[in-house]
Amino acid sequence: MSPPSASGAVPNGAPASPESLPTSVAPRKYALATLLVHSGALEEDPLGASSPPIYQTATFRQPGATTGGAYDYTRSGNPTRNAVETQWAALEGAERAFLFTSGMAALATVTHLLSHGDHIVAGDDLYGGTSRLLARVCPAAGLEVTNVDTCDVEAVIAALRPGRTKLLMLESPTNPRLQICDIAALSRAAHDAGALVCVDNSILTPLYQRPLDLGADISMTSATKYPAGHSDLMAGALAVRDAGLAARLAFLQNAEGTGLAPHDAWLLGRGLKTMALRMERQASNAARLAAWLAARPEVRGLAYPGLRASAGHSVHVAQATGAGAILSFTTGSVELSRALCEATRLFKITVSFGGVASLILMPCFMSHASIPAEVRAARGLPDDLIRISAGIEDIDDLLADLEQAFDAATKAVADSKPALALK
Ligand SMILES: Cc1ncc(COP(=O)(O)O)c(C=O)c1O
Structure with a gap:
């Protein structure tokens, strides 16, 4: 590969x-x-x-x-x-x-x-x-x-x-x-x-x-x-x-x-x-998103097969010819993950993947909600996990959207903490 x-x-x-x-x-x-x-x-x-x-x-x-x-x-x-x-x-x-x-x-x-x-x-x-x-x-x-x-x-x-x-x-x-x-x-x-x-x-x-x-x-x-x-x-x-x-x-x-x-x-x-054209653009966008997310302090456990540092990368490159356009990561906080998903404007909160529009979701609450919580926990599927499907939009617009979403989510979670403490 x-x-x-x-x-x-x-x-x-x-x-x-x-x-x-x-x-x-x-x-x-x-x-x-x-x-x-x-x-x-x-x-x-x-x-x-x-x-x-x-x-x-x-x-x-x-x-x-x-x-x-x-x-x-x-x-x-x-x-x-x-x-x-x-x-x-x-x-x-x-x-x-x-x-x-x-x-x-x-x-x-x-x-x-x-x-x-x-x-x-x-x-x-x-x-x-x-x-x-x-x-x-x-x-x-x-x-x-x-x-x-x-x-x-x-x-x-x-x-x-x-x-x-x-x-x-x-x-x-x-x-x-x-x-x-x-x-x-x-x-x-x-x-x-x-x-x-x-x-x-x-x-x-x-x-x-x-x-x-x-x-x-x-x-x-x-x-x-x-x-x-x-x-x-x-x-x-x-x-x-x-x-x-x-x-x-x-x-x-x-x-x-x-x-x-x-x-x-x-x-x-x-x-x-048009699948080859679409997937090429989507994979290229996903690789840019992965590189950007890797540098964010809020992001933990970033998974994308195209990252050289990711587990299984050498096996992947030996058996596949591309990294695809899906990536996932955690933030360490369900509240922050939720706020982040909800603050995005271009990334729609939607199950599935692979369409021309970029999508974002929290698998434990959406695509994987049918797996009982205790089974998810035993399998190490964290509740704060976010999965992104990169679409074909302009990459600068996608990065700008994530940037404003991270800022808004971080602020929203910080602002909500004193209110919670007062209860
Ligand atoms: C990896 C994977 N396999 C199978 C399916 C099921 O496909 P469909 O939704 O077309 O029934 C999905 C759906 O999200 C999926 O993500």
Whole structure:
């Protein structure tokens, strides 16, 4: 991986593993930034439409009563969705990709590959919704879940039960603390124990990290985030190389009716065209924000994979081509963190990440509130943690906004102390 440049910019277009385009633009090999724009199947319109058609239909007329056509029912397959799935598979270097109604629908489908009595090993710093799925839905289906610090390869090996553990569920970087785990080493260990490996790659997307290249079996992305890019669409993606696994996922997508709707697939395809440009700007902004925050006296425990001093940096640069655009930090005071979030003007207090607008939130009260307080405490997820998702705004405006917010928050907390003391 090329590390972030001095300016904080990440390499353009992540030309890690070019794929060939399945269209007339082939046979040259293209970088991912090009594959995002020239989406192959989406552009194969007989009338040459620059914007691909949306097959907004539930059913397809069949050639005969006993003969089937290419498509029959949109739950089972739709040309608009399938075109974006083909494009996504190319981005991941996958055999096949599947698009779902949300990232959680994609993750739930992965757990449906397992059977009653199977065991899952999962990280202990995961998105709150994933934690909820694993803690409250999977056990009801007879699945046992062990959460472990996935930065510690030995701890993961100790948690794996050969023959019984069927899934290792990872995030790297994790949400919200941006911890890094060694995907290749963990994949080898899981495979030795007979388990599949699923990596939630939502924070980086295949543009900056390709889990399948690192040995994972399933690459998962919440396409709600960077791929959609405008906070106006819910979608999730799974990508796999193994044909048998692909067949099982195709079966589940159809059987459970979780495939992405045609119009949403079209919106996602449109979002993908600008993803490289957006992520490059967002990552560059995040790197500048991280450098600025590192110099603030109020900031503690700053986590950003692009910081050379951050834990896991060397593992990250070996397995990813960019640092992404999410960072988190603590202030030592829930009150100060709250005041800071509320004093920002450009950074909107919003869950999720990856959209063009910069966002700020306190995970313990928002995105990760579904994890019980005692579990959060045991996992070392502090209440005063702030997570920022950098948008594409002008960096000087973002820095100025944070500066005025820090000043206002510090003053508000200082002013409130005497009042509290009087009570
Ligand atoms: C890391 C991560 N994975 C999965 C999800 C779930 O994705 P969705 O909200 O698209 O269901 C999220 C949502 O915030 C997330 O942050």
